[in-house]
Amino acid sequence: MTTNNIPLAWARDWLQQPKQQYINGQWVDGNSDDWVVSNPANGEELCRFAMADTDQVEQTAVIANQNHEAGTWSKMSRTERANALRQIADLIRNNVEKLALLETLPNGKLFAESMADDIPTCADIFDYYAGWTDKFYGETSPVDDGFLNYTLKEPVGVCGLIAPWNFPLYQASLKIAPALAMGNTVIIKPSEYTPLTMIYLMELIDSELDLPAGVLNMLLTDGVNANQLTISNNVHKISFTGSTGVGRKIVQNSGASNLKAATLELGGKSPCIFFEDTPDLDGAVDRAFTVMFSHKGEKCSEPTRFLIHDSIYDTVVEKLVEKAEAIKCGDPLTEGVDQGPQCNKVQFDKIMEYIEIGKTEAKLVAGGYADIEGDNAKGYYIRPTIFSDVPADARIAQEEIFGPVLSCIRFHSTEEAVQIANSTEYGLAAGLYTADVSRAHKVAEQLDAGMLFINRYGCYGLAAPFGGFKQSGWGKEMAIHSLASYTKTKGVWVYYGD
Numbered sequence: 001m002t003t004n005n006i007p008l009a010w011a012r013d014w015l016q017q018p019k020q021q022y023i024n025g026q027w028v029d030g031n032s033d034d035w036v037v038s039n040p041a042n043g044e045e046l047c048r049f050a051m052a053d054t055d056q057v058e059q060t061a062v063i064a065n066q067n068h069e070a071g072t073w074s075k076m077s078r079t080e081r082a083n084a085l086r087q088i089a090d091l092i093r094n095n096v097e098k099l100a101l102l103e104t105l106p107n108g109k110l111f112a113e114s115m116a117d118d119i120p121t122c123a124d125i126f127d128y129y130a131g132w133t134d135k136f137y138g139e140t141s142p143v144d145d146g147f148l149n150y151t152l153k154e155p156v157g158v159c160g161l162i163a164p165w166n167f168p169l170y171q172a173s174l175k176i177a178p179a180l181a182m183g184n185t186v187i188i189k190p191s192e193y194t195p196l197t198m199i200y201l202m203e204l205i206d207s208e209l210d211l212p213a214g215v216l217n218m219l220l221t222d223g224v225n226a227n228q229l230t231i232s233n234n235v236h237k238i239s240f241t242g243s244t245g246v247g248r249k250i251v252q253n254s255g256a257s258n259l260k261a262a263t264l265e266l267g268g269k270s271p272c273i274f275f276e277d278t279p280d281l282d283g284a285v286d287r288a289f290t291v292m293f294s295h296k297g298e299k300c301s302e303p304t305r306f307l308i309h310d311s312i313y314d315t316v317v318e319k320l321v322e323k324a325e326a327i328k329c330g331d332p333l334t335e336g337v338d339q340g341p342q343c344n345k346v347q348f349d350k351i352m353e354y355i356e357i358g359k360t361e362a363k364l365v366a367g368g369y370a371d372i373e374g375d376n377a378k379g380y381y382i383r384p385t386i387f388s389d390v391p392a393d394a395r396i397a398q399e400e401i402f403g404p405v406l407s408c409i410r411f412h413s414t415e416e417a418v419q420i421a422n423s424t425e426y427g428l429a430a431g432l433y434t435a436d437v438s439r440a441h442k443v444a445e446q447l448d449a450g451m452l453f454i455n456r457y458g459c460y461g462l463a464a465p466f467g468g469f470k471q472s473g474w475g476k477e478m479a480i481h482s483l484a485s486y487t488k489t490k491g492v493w494v495y496y497g498d
């Protein structure tokens with residue numbers, strides 16, 4: 001194993017130090033049961049913390065609301081708010097190796113991926129939204145003579161930000177940065193499986209920045225306790241990224257409490273359509289395969305259904321199988337490894353169950369088993385798995401698996417491809433490859449998905465909206481869309497005479 005540049009000794013020491021809640025600028029013990037954070041590469045305990053219980057969650061919401069009402073953060077100058085966000089970006093950049101390691105250890109994603117993409121992008125997110133603190137304009141409305149109507153963009157209040165385990169610090173940053181930029185107070189709740197980077201970033205912020213107390217709070221707990229955030233009348237907005245089931249519960253809880261607003265980024269079962277005139281077929285398959293199987297298939301917008309035209313179907317499947325068989329599963333800290341372990345045992349078991357279901361529904365052409373020989377014996381490793389000739393209505397073609405399992409589906413006409421693509425309850429993303437510009441635009445219009453990728457699956461940028469349709473979620477994140485979701489628009493009328 002190559003451990004150059006990987007600060008393992010530092011991490012061993014850091015993991016042994018107590019892990020606490022960060023509430024109102026203070027480190028305090030959680031007052032509920034212990035939660036153990038584990039390493040999915042070997043099942044070993046990394047650290048443990050006492051979770052916040054529902055009372056502690058509610059107390060935190062009360063404090064955050066007091067700070068909101070006092071204007072602790074919202075009344076600070078926009079320049080000061082922007083500077084604080086830029087300083088957070090610098091803290092992330094100056095600690096990339098440590099954060100990348102803490103991201104990889106409980107998640108199982110490749111250290112190289114955390115270093116190259118995940119952590120540097122978090123710094124970019126804080127810089128990006130620092131620039132927006134004084135640029136999100138209101139408007140004057142074209143009303144009758146004698147009147148002026150203008151709009152004010154006001155912070156929503158206390159934002160409960162609930163993140164998943166697949167891109168832990170990235171998902172948290174995508175919520176914290178715009179919420180703070182627009183003057184809100186924040187309670188961030190990282191996933192209990194992967195809280196390490198958020199804890200370490202809070203330590204850096206606490207020791208090196210001068211943020212007012214109670215503006216940025218962190219709760220370490222599980223979903224049962226975090227549910228209180230969604231029913232609390234002291235929370236005014238929930239931004240949630242996670243499963244569709246929990247998203248549905250958040251909507252119910254909002255309706256049963258103060259009708260708090262919710263942005264929901266949920267599950268997906270995204271199609272990628274390869275038409276018979278796919279340009280650069282090798283390149284297209286290569287790209288789509290990489291997006292599908294990188295991060296061990298634990299990505300919401302990955303193309304889990306390849307819809308392939310009959311005339312190129314066998315060629316494409318053959319290429320995919322070759323690529324899948326070449327993947328090396330192993331310790332995510334080791335150079336040369338392509339795929340780390342699934343994030344946790346629950347996820348591992350769920351994926352293996354779907355693989356067994358798939359074997360009864362379609363033809364298994366690659367993988368289909370846990371890769372747990374030799375050094376991998378104690379980890380949650382699963383071979384990249386491909387099913388061929390999958391019926392469009394099979395469970396493995398309809399339900400989110402959230403792992404390295406791909407369904408290949410054959411089609412014969414454009415109409416059939418669109419019908420299959422739109423046939424799930426999800427609508428997060430969709431991709432299509434064709435040399436025919438006219439067909440590309442027509443099909444893009446017909447696909448019921450929040451993000452469309454034409455001739456390159458999986459393009460992302462902070463200035464572009466991210467988010468799905470149907471049961472993949474409500475609202476968009478990134479770009480100006482996040483600013484809108486963390487502000488209230490107030491319309492002001494002025495009568496100045498006829």
Ligand code: NAD
Nearest residue numbers: 163164165190191222223226227242243246265266267300
């Ligand atoms: P999850 O829904 O189990 O948990 C997500 C977060 O919600 C965790 O922090 C969890 O502790 C918390 N939570 C659980 N129940 C809660 C409740 N009742 N009230 C408040 N908080 C609660 O999801 P997960 O397993 O962490 O993540 C995987 C899921 O996330 C997949 O379905 C995936 O598609 C989805 N996801 C979506 C996107 C997107 O942008 N659309 C991005 C990443 C992941």
